Amino acid sequence: xxxxxxxxxxxxxxxxxxxxxxxxxxxxxxxxxxxxxxxxxxxxxxxxxxxxxxxxxxxxxxxxxxxxxxxxxxxxxxxxxxxxxxxxxxxxxxxxxxxxxxxxxxxxxxxxxxxxxxxxxxxxxxxxxxxxxxxxxxxxxxxxxxxxxxxxxxxxxxxxxxxxxxxxxxxxxxxxxxxxxxxxxxxxxxxxxxxxxxxxxxxxxxxxxxxxxxxxxxxxxxxxxxxxxxxxxxxxxxxxxxxxxxxxxxxxxxxxxxxxxxxxxxxxxxxxxxxxxxxxxxxxxxxxxxxxxxxxxxxxxxxxxxxxxxxxxxxxxxxxxxxxxxxxxxxxxxxxxxxxxxxxxxxxxxxxxxxxxxxxxxxxxxxxxxxxxxxxxxxxxxxxxxxxxxxxxxxxxxxxxxxxxxxxxxxxxxxxxxxxxxxxxxxxxxxxxxxxxxxxxxxxxxxxxxxxxxxxxxxxxxxxxxxxxxxxxxxxxxxxxxxxxxxxxxxxxxxxxxxxxxxxxxxxxxxxxxxxxxxxxxxxxxxxxxxxxxxxxxxxxxxxxxxxxxxxxxxxxxxxxxxxxxxxxxxxx
Numbered sequence: 393x394x395x396x397x398x399x400x401x402x403x404x405x406x407x408x409x410x411x412x413x414x415x416x417x418x419x420x421x422x423x424x425x426x427x428x429x430x431x432x433x434x435x436x437x438x439x440x441x442x443x444x445x446x447x448x449x450x451x452x453x454x455x456x457x458x459x460x461x462x463x464x465x466x467x468x469x470x471x472x473x474x475x476x477x478x479x480x481x482x483x484x485x486x487x488x489x490x491x492x493x494x495x496x497x498x499x500x501x502x503x504x505x506x507x508x509x510x511x512x513x514x515x516x517x518x519x520x521x522x523x524x525x526x527x528x529x530x531x532x533x534x535x536x537x538x539x540x541x542x543x544x545x546x547x548x549x550x551x552x553x554x555x556x557x558x559x560x561x562x563x564x565x566x567x568x569x570x571x572x573x574x575x576x577x578x579x580x581x582x583x584x585x586x587x588x589x590x591x592x593x594x595x596x597x598x599x600x601x602x603x604x605x606x607x608x609x610x611x612x613x614x615x616x617x618x619x620x621x622x623x624x625x626x627x628x629x630x631x632x633x634x635x636x637x638x639x640x641x642x643x644x645x646x647x648x649x650x651x652x653x654x655x656x657x658x659x660x661x662x663x664x665x666x667x668x669x670x671x672x673x674x675x676x677x678x679x680x681x682x683x684x685x686x687x688x689x690x691x692x693x694x695x696x697x698x699x700x701x702x703x704x705x706x707x708x709x710x711x712x713x714x715x716x717x718x719x720x721x722x723x724x725x726x727x728x729x730x731x732x733x734x735x736x737x738x739x740x741x742x743x744x745x746x747x748x749x750x751x752x753x754x755x756x757x758x759x760x761x762x763x764x765x766x767x768x769x770x771x772x773x774x775x776x777x778x779x780x781x782x783x784x785x786x787x788x789x790x791x792x793x794x795x796x797x798x799x800x801x802x803x804x805x806x807x808x809x810x811x812x813x814x815x816x817x818x819x820x821x822x823x824x825x826x827x828x829x830x831x832x833x834x835x836x837x838x839x840x841x842x843x844x845x846x847x848x849x850x851x852x853x854x855x856x857x858x859x860x861x862x863x864x865x866x867x868x869x870x871x872x873x874x875x876x877x878x879x880x881x882x883x884x885x886x887x888x889x890x891x892x893x894x895x896x897x898x899x900x901x902x903x904x905x906x907x908x909x910x911x912x913x914x915x916x917x918x919x920x921x922x923x924x925x926x927x928x929x930x931x932x933x934x935x936x937x938x939x940x941x942x943x944x945x946x947x948x949x950x951x952x953x954x955x956x957x958x959x960x961x962x963x964x965x
Contacts, residue, residue: 447593448512449519449569454598457492458507458591464489467502470582474534474541477504477578493524496587498725505579505589511569520599521577523547523563524590526655527673529583531563536576548583549655549670553663560603561655566596584725610654613793617647620800624807631811635690639807642683643800649676650793671719677731678716681738685709688742691807692749692757701745708738739768755813759806763799770795836960843870844962871959873899878927880904893959895952913949913956929965937965 447461463486465477472480480486486506496503511517523531531547547556547563558564569575581589594602621643628636651657652673662668685705689695694702711734719727742764749757773791776782787794846864865872871890876883880903891897894907904926909919925943929936941963948959 446508446510446574448510449517449593451513451515453517453593453595455592455594455602458593459489459492459494459589461507462489462494462505462589462591463487463507464494465504467504468500470502472502472504474578474580477506477580481506493588493590495589498585498729499587500725502580502582503587503589505581505591506576507591508574508576509567509569509593510574511572514571516571517567517569518596519567519569520558520594520596521565521567522590522592522594522599524592525586525588526562526658527583527585527653528563528581529585530581532580533565534578534580536578537574539576549658550666552666553658559659561659584723585728609790610656613790613797614647614651616797617643617650617800620804621647624804627807627811633811635687635810636807638683638687638690639803640683642680642687645676645680645683646796646800649673649680650796652676670724671727674724674727674731675716675719677728677735678712678719681731681735682709682712682716684742685712685738687803688745688760691760691803691810692745692754694745697749697752697754698745701741701748704741705738705745708734708741712738739764743768756806756810759802759809763802763806766802767795767799770798839870840960840962843868843872846872873904875904875926875930878930880923880926880930882907893950893957908948908950911951913951918945934965937963 447456447458463481465472465480465486509519527549529548529550533545533547534541535543535545545557545565547565556563557566567575581587621640624636624643625640627633628640648657652669657672658666658669662672685708689702689705692698694705712731715727715730715734718730743761746757746761746764750761770791770793773782773788773795776788782788846868865885865887868887869889870887871893872887873890874883874885875881882899882902882904884900886899891899894911899907905919905923909922912919922944925940929940944961944963946961948961950957950959
């Protein structure tokens with residue numbers, strides 16, 4: 393190609409010379425020469441068109457996508473073998489790829505590809521052929537030199553990792569081309585995953601230099617994800633808040649999904665377990681989707697604010713659970729389609745809910761919507777770059793990861809802000825309660841002084857002024873009762889206000905445990921302790937009371953018709 397380009401340049405120079413002013417009058421020899429050059433140029437152009445599937449490698453080659461050099465054949469039934477493919481290629485039945493990275497979506501078809509490499513430089517070339525999508529199931533590569541099959545290699549994530557010729561998360565094939573040497577490569581691919589054929593040809597040394605940069609970028613991304621995971625996990629363990637729990641699940645499993653998507657899981661975690669590698673991707677999608685669904689319900693308080701949306705999220709969450717469990721029992725292509733469908737549906741629903749809550753004035757939903765938009769926008773940039781709509785730059789190459797990193801950071805900030813706001817509201821409530829309690833305490837102290845006086849002198853008043861005591865018990869604004877035996881039976885003489893406190897009038901001939909203790913918020917052990925103390929002091933000397941008085945409660949939380957009352961209790965002999 394390069395030599396042809398140089399020749400065309402020479403023709404251009406000749407033609408320019410022929411149309412200079414001093415050559416306006418051309419001789420017959422000039423016309424003959426011009427005609428000869430024209431036909432030579434036409435012949436070289438036709439030769440170039442015939443060899444459109446050949447990539448000529450020159451000095452200075454760094455990296456290039458091979459998509460537009462590919463010719464391919466679809467085999468829907470999977471019955472085409474190598475000789476039949478070569479025969480159909482000879483008969484020009486192959487299609488020419490028009491994009492850098494062909495994408496056939498989810499398909500059951502097998503595809504055959506062919507292209508030619510030629511070293512057009514004066515130096516030997518050491519190259520690496522990269523398949524940049526590590527989820528391909530089965531890849532067979534055939535090497536032809538001078539129409540002779542020299543080598544066959546089998547790759548794919550259904551093969552153990554250690555059979556790969558290069559230890560790398562993507563499929564790499566080392567290729568060496570001598571000076572002016574040509575190599576024809578035939579590739580057969582069959583996969584249940586998304587059928588993306590990203591073939592890149594790299595200079596070997598420059599590839600590893602760029603790989604160091606790629607490793608650093610991925611390290612930064614996964615570092616951010618795991619820092620967010622551990623940070624929020626620590627907060628969850630401290631606060632025991634379910635919102636943080638759901639968020640921690642989402643961050644962890646989304647990081648696992650990206651880890652699997654990039655092929656690191658097979659490279660570092662389960663090199664000899666293709667089954668786990670195949671199932672890890674859809675499973676991580678399902679659990680991360682489940683975590684995000686329940687985080688959204690809790691964070692946006694949908695149970696209270698939007699019960700219908702909350703129900704829709706519960707149904708989607710159930711779908712993610714079922715899909716994740718079925719991942720281990722159904723084919724990969726079915727499970728991944730289920731998870732992708734649920735993810736797309738939940739993303740749409742989350743966007744609608746976030747906008748709805750923003751319009752309702754929910755401040756937290758603004759941060760949530762911004763985080764969701766960051767992720768969706770980054771994913772859109774990456775998708776458009778994949779389909780060739782946008783150029784390959786840093787922002788489009790790593791759009792999905794940049795968007796997801798921004799999302800987890802923004803959601804973490806939103807959670808922190810929400811916790812702070814709730815703490816501020818709680819502090820304000822406590823402040824108002826303290827002020828009200830202070831006013832009530834002054835009034836209560838005065839009443840306690842009165843009741844203390846009556847309690848201390850109750851026995852004497854009963855002996856001396858029975859009638860006056862009865863009147864007193866009828867009008868005193870306190871609950872006064874006495875226990876007449878060690879079993880805690882309540883005496884008939886008790887204050888009328890006691891009935892208002894306990895919420896009923898069936899007090900006579902009942903026991904203290906039934907009327908008071910059984911309706912208080914305390915454990916069974918605490919109730920038993922109080923009853924045992926009563927048994928030990930009623931009917932005994934005052935010494936027993938003085939010994940056990942400190943173990944008797946001074947405050948009880950009492951329930952009346954599901955409402956709490958706080959009772960201040962004074963005990964006397």
